[in-house]
Amino acid sequence: MHLIHAELHDELRSRGFDVSAGRMGENVTTRGIDLLGLPTGARLRLGGTAVVEVTGLRNPCSQLDGLRSGLMAAVLGRDDDGNLIRKSGVMATVVADGEVRRGDPIRIGLPPEPYLPLEPV
Numbered sequence: 586m587h588l589i590h591a592e593l594h595d596e597l598r599s600r601g602f603d604v605s606a607g608r609m610g611e612n613v614t615t616r617g618i619d620l621l622g623l624p625t626g627a628r629l630r631l632g633g634t635a636v637v638e639v640t641g642l643r644n645p646c647s648q649l650d651g652l653r654s655g656l657m658a659a660v661l662g663r664d665d666d667g668n669l670i671r672k673s674g675v676m677a678t679v680v681a682d683g684e685v686r687r688g689d690p691i692r693i694g695l696p697p698e699p700y701l702p703l704e705p706v
Contacts, residue, residue: 586637588629589674591616593660596672602653609649609660611674613637615691620675623693624700630692634683641706645673676706 589611597604606614613631620639627639649656662670 586613586677586679587611587643587674588613588615588620588637588639588677589643590614590618590620593672593674597656597659600659602656602659604652604656608652609656609673613685618691618693621670621672621703623675623703624696625703626696626701628680628694628696629677630694631685632683632689634681635679635685636681636683637677638680639675639677639703641676642671642703643674643676644671644705649673671705675703 587610589606589609591606591614594604594606594614618629621642623639625639625641628636629639630636645657645660647657649660660671660673662672664670
């Protein structure tokens with residue numbers, strides 16, 4: 586399962602990319618959650634019963650350029666130390682299924698410490 590934060594769509598629109606929810610292959614779009622900052626193994630309860638476990642960072646691929654030229658580069662960045670930042674969301678596995686609707690609450694459950702940072706998958 587692929588999750589993207591709506592703030593990425595906002596950023597991309599401000600840079601001239603007209604990308605709406607679902608266009609980059611994500612199954613769920615969130616807002617107000619630092620998806621990229623979650624540790625490996627964090628669990629997200631979506632709505633009443635669905636639960637997904639975050640497994641890693643989505644590694645963007647060249648198919649994004651099929652939507653719009655330059656989009657793949659736009660979802661990559663560099664931090665102050667020059668390290669690559671992958672902004673194209675996170676991948677997760679389904680732990681418990683359930684119906685998920687627009688506007689459903691998302692609750693975060695963190696794994697036991699020490700937290701492991703997300704790596705590309």
